[in-house]
Amino acid sequence: MTTNTSTRFRSTTQAKRSRRSAQDRRVALLFLTPAALGFLVFLIWPTVRGIWLSFTEYNLLTPEKFVGLANYERLFSDPVFWHSLGVTVQYVLINIGLQTSIALVVALLMHRLTQSTLLRGIILAPYLVSNVVTAIVFLWILDVQFGVANQVLEWIGVGKIGFLSDETWAIPTIALINVWRHVGYTALLIFAGLQMLPEDVYEAARLDGAGEIRSFFSITLPLLRPIMALVLIMTVIGSFQVFDTVAVTTGGGPANATNVLQLYIYDMAFGRFQFGYASAMSVALLLVLGIITFIQFRLTRAGSNDMN
Amino acid sequence: MTSTTKQLRRRATRTLAFGAITALALTGCSVSADRAPVSNTIDYWLWDTSQLPSYQKCADQFEEANPDLKVNITQYGWNDYWGKLTASFIAGTGPDVFTNHVTQYPQFVSLDVLAPLDDFEAINEVDQQAFQEGLTELWTGSDGHQYGMPKDWDTIAVFYNEELFKEAGITAQELSSSAWNPQDGGSFEQLLAHLTVDANGVRGDEPGFDKSRIKIYGMGLSEAGGGQNGQGQWAGFAATNGWKATNQPLWGDSYNYDDPRLHETLDWYFGLVDKGYVPAYGQFNSSDGTLGQLTSGAVAMVTDGAWMNSAYASSERPISTARLPKGPDGTSKSPINGLADSVVKSSDNPEAASKWVAHMASEQCQRTVAENGVVFPARKDATDITSEVYASLGLNPESFTDPIDDGNTFYLAVTDHGADVIALLGPAFEDLWANRTPASGLTRTNEAVNKIFAK
Numbered sequence: 003m004t005t006n007t008s009t010r011f012r013s014t015t016q017a018k019r020s021r022r023s024a025q026d027r028r029v030a031l032l033f034l035t036p037a038a039l040g041f042l043v044f045l046i047w048p049t050v051r052g053i054w055l056s057f058t059e060y061n062l063l064t065p066e067k068f069v070g071l072a073n074y075e076r077l078f079s080d081p082v083f084w085h086s087l088g089v090t091v092q093y094v095l096i097n098i099g100l101q102t103s104i105a106l107v108v109a110l111l112m113h114r115l116t117q118s119t120l121l122r123g124i125i126l127a128p129y130l131v132s133n134v135v136t137a138i139v140f141l142w143i144l145d146v147q148f149g150v151a152n153q154v155l156e157w158i159g160v161g162k163i164g165f166l167s168d169e170t171w172a173i174p175t176i177a178l179i180n181v182w183r184h185v186g187y188t189a190l191l192i193f194a195g196l197q198m199l200p201e202d203v204y205e206a207a208r209l210d211g212a213g214e215i216r217s218f219f220s221i222t223l224p225l226l227r228p229i230m231a232l233v234l235i236m237t238v239i240g241s242f243q244v245f246d247t248v249a250v251t252t253g254g255g256p257a258n259a260t261n262v263l264q265l266y267i268y269d270m271a272f273g274r275f276q277f278g279y280a281s282a283m284s285v286a287l288l289l290v291l292g293i294i295t296f297i298q299f300r301l302t303r304a305g306s307n308d309m310n
Numbered sequence: 311m312t313s314t315t316k317q318l319r320r321r322a323t324r325t326l327a328f329g330a331i332t333a334l335a336l337t338g339c340s341v342s343a344d345r346a347p348v349s350n351t352i353d354y355w356l357w358d359t360s361q362l363p364s365y366q367k368c369a370d371q372f373e374e375a376n377p378d379l380k381v382n383i384t385q386y387g388w389n390d391y392w393g394k395l396t397a398s399f400i401a402g403t404g405p406d407v408f409t410n411h412v413t414q415y416p417q418f419v420s421l422d423v424l425a426p427l428d429d430f431e432a433i434n435e436v437d438q439q440a441f442q443e444g445l446t447e448l449w450t451g452s453d454g455h456q457y458g459m460p461k462d463w464d465t466i467a468v469f470y471n472e473e474l475f476k477e478a479g480i481t482a483q484e485l486s487s488s489a490w491n492p493q494d495g496g497s498f499e500q501l502l503a504h505l506t507v508d509a510n511g512v513r514g515d516e517p518g519f520d521k522s523r524i525k526i527y528g529m530g531l532s533e534a535g536g537g538q539n540g541q542g543q544w545a546g547f548a549a550t551n552g553w554k555a556t557n558q559p560l561w562g563d564s565y566n567y568d569d570p571r572l573h574e575t576l577d578w579y580f581g582l583v584d585k586g587y588v589p590a591y592g593q594f595n596s597s598d599g600t601l602g603q604l605t606s607g608a609v610a611m612v613t614d615g616a617w618m619n620s621a622y623a624s625s626e627r628p629i630s631t632a633r634l635p636k637g638p639d640g641t642s643k644s645p646i647n648g649l650a651d652s653v654v655k656s657s658d659n660p661e662a663a664s665k666w667v668a669h670m671a672s673e674q675c676q677r678t679v680a681e682n683g684v685v686f687p688a689r690k691d692a693t694d695i696t697s698e699v700y701a702s703l704g705l706n707p708e709s710f711t712d713p714i715d716d717g718n719t720f721y722l723a724v725t726d727h728g729a730d731v732i733a734l735l736g737p738a739f740e741d742l743w744a745n746r747t748p749a750s751g752l753t754r755t756n757e758a759v760n761k762i763f764a765k
Binding site for chain 2: 061062063064145146147148164166167168169254255256257258261269270272273274275
C-alpha cells in the first residue's frame with residue numbers, strides 16, 4: 003500500500019512536472035526563436051555562404067563559378083594581401099597597446115578618486131560620436147593647410163606634419179584617432195571590473211603594510227585578469243576590423259600605406275567585383291582572428307578566476 | 311574625370327555604400343530581368359548638376375515629340391553616382407539610360423549590363439558622322455558593338471591666374487610658346503620657377519629662395535597625382551615624349567608603364583615637388599582639387615579639363631587658359647575624352663530608352679547643351695556655340711579646340727580589367743608623388759598589370 007501510494011504520488015508529481023516543463027519549453031522556444039532566427043539568417047547563413055563563395059569566382063551579376071582553391075592560392079602569392087595584413091597588425095598593436103594602458107589608468111583614477119556619474123558620462127562621450135564623424139573632424143583638425151593641430155605645431159616651431167598624408171605618420175595617427183574614441187568605453191568596462199573586487203583583500207593588504215603600488219600589482223591586476231582578458235579579446239577583434247576611419251581619412255593611401263585588410267577586401271569586392279577572392283580573404287581574416295582569440299584565451303586563462 | 315571630385319565625401323559615401331551594398335548582397339538579391347511590364351517612363355541618370363538644366367530642356371523637347379513617353383531625370387553627385395548605379399544594377403532598380411564614363415564602361419561591358427546600341431532602330435538613324443572625330447570609336451567595345459552614344463568631349467589645357475602672371479612679368483605669349491623637356495625642364499620649368507614665390511617674397515629663380523616655405527606654387531597638383539592615367543596632370547607631357555599607354559590606342563591588352571620615356575617624364579614632373587614649384591602630397595586637402603588651389607591664389611597655374619571652364623570662370627580672380635607646353639617632339643598634345651549615354655540591358659522599355667538616347671545626340675538637343683556653355687557637345691556643328699560662350703567668359707576656347715584641329719590629341723587607356731589596373735597602378739603613382747620614389751619602380755607594377763591580361 004505504502005509503496006503504491008508513494009509511486010502514485012511520485013507519478014503525479016512527475017506528470018505535473020513534465021507538463022510544466024513541456025509548457026516551459028514552449029515558452030522558452032517562443033522567446034528563443036527570434037534570436038535564433040536572427041542568428042541563423044544574419045550570422046550563420048552569411049558565414050556559410052561566404053565560405054562557399056571563397057571557392058568560387060563571383061561578381062554579383064552573373065552566377066558564381068566553382069574554382070576550387072584558386073582564390074587561396076592567389077592569396078598566398080598576393081603581395082598586397084600580406085602588406086595589408088602587416089599594416090593591420092601594426093595598427094592593432096598601436097591601437098590596443100595605447101588604448102588598454104590609458105583605459106586602465108583612467109579606470110583606476112575613476113575608481114579611487116570619484117564616483118561622479120557626470121564624469122563617467124564625459125569619459126564615455128567620444129564613444130557616442132559616430133566613427134565617420136570622428137574621422138571627418140580629425141581629418142580637418144590634422145589638415146596640413148588649415149588644420150588647428152598644424153597651426154599649433156607651427157607656432158611652437160615644430161613645423162607642419164602630414165599626419166594623414168605621410169607614410170610613417172598615417173597608421174599611428176589613425177590608431178590614435180580610434181584610441182580617442184574607444185578609450186572611454188574600454189575604461190568603463192575595466193571600471194566595472196574594479197568595482198567587483200572585494201574591499202577586504204585591500205584592507206588585509208593595508209594591515210600587512212602594502213602600499214598603493216604593491217596593492218595594484220599584487221591584488222588589482224591579478225584579480226582583474228578575467229575582465230582584462232575579456233576587454234582585450236573584444237577590443238582586439240574590433241581593432242582588426244578597422245575600416246571606416248581609414249576609408250574616410252586616407253582611403254588606404256598614400257601608396258597603400260594605410261590599406262588595412264578590411265579596406266582591401268571591400269575594394270576587391272565592391273570596387274573590383276571579385277567577390278570570390280574577397281570572400282577568401284575574409285575567411286582568412288576569420289581564421290586569423292580565431293587563432294588570435296584562442297591564444298589570448300589560453301594565455302590569459304580568461305575562463306578561470308582567482309577569487310575562489 | 312571631374313577633378314572637383316571631393317575625395318573626402320567620396321570616402322564617406324563609400325562607407326555608406328558599403329553598408330547598402332552589403333545589405334543587398336546578404337539578402338541574396340541578384341539581377342531581376344523580369345521587372346514591371348513595359349513602362350512609358352524613361353529613367354535617366356547624370357552626375358553633373360550644371361548640365362541638368364540643358365538636359366531637362368532636351369527632355370521637354372523629347373516629350374513634346376513623343377507624347378506617350380516621359381523622361382524622369384535623376385542627378386546624383388559623382389561621389390554617389392557609381393556606387394548607386396552598381397547597387398541599382400544588382401537590385402534591378404536602375405535607370406533605363408545613364409551618363410557613362412570611359413573609366414567605368416569597360417567594366418560594365420564585361421559585367422554584361424549594357425545593351426549594344428547598334429541593335430536599336432532609333433540609334434541607326436543618328437548621324438554619327440556629325441560627331442567630333444574619334445568619339446564613336448571611343449565608345450565602341452572590343453567586340454565591335456557600340457555601348458555609348460557620344461554626348462560631349464573634352465581636352466586638357468593650362469588655367470592660369472592673370473594677376474600672378476602680371477606680377478611675375480610673364481606674358482600669355484611666353485606661356486603658350488614655352489616648351490618642356492625631361493633633362494632640364496626647358497623654358498616651361500623656368501616659367502614655373504619664376505612664378506613660385508616663397509614666404510619671404512623671393513622667387514624660385516632668385517638667390518636665397520626657400521623651397522621649404524612656399525607662399526605661391528608655380529603649378530598646382532591634386533587628385534593623387536592623376537592616378538594611373540594622369541588625364542589632367544602628366545598625360546599630355548608624357549605623350550609629347552613619345553609615350554603611349556597601351557599597345558594599341560583602344561582596347562589594348564598590354565600596358566607600357568615600363569617605358570623609360572614615361573619614367574623620365576614622371577621623374578621630371580614629380581621632381582618639380584622637390585624644387586618647391588609644385589605642392590607636395592598632402593600639402594593641400596584633396597577635396598579642394600586644383601580648382602581650389604588656383605582660385606584661392608595659392609598656385610599660379612594648373613592643368614585641367616574643358617569641363618571645368620565655367621567653374622574656373624566663376625572665380626573672382628582673372629583666369630585665362632593656354633595650351634599645354636610643347637614637348638620634346640615639338641608639339642603640344644592633349645588627351646581627348648568624352649561622355650556618352652548608355653542603355654541598360656535590363657531596361658523595361660529599351661526601345662523607348664534608345665529613342666531618348668538618339669534625341670540627346672540630335673542637332674536640336676546638342677545645340678541646347680552647347681548654348682548652356684558647360685561642355686563642348688559631341689556634334690561638330692554645335693562646337694562653335696560653346697566656344698562663343700567660353701570666349702564671353704574671358705577664356706580661350708582655342709586652348710581646347712586647337713589640339714583637335716591640328717590633330718594633336720590621343721586617347722586615354724581604355725581596356726578590360728580597368729578596376730584591377732586602377733587598383734594596382736593607383737598606389738604606385740601615389741608612391742611617386744607622396745614618397746618621391748623613382749618612376750623606374752613602375753616597371754614591376756607594369757608586369758603585375760600585364761599578368762592580368764595574360765590570363
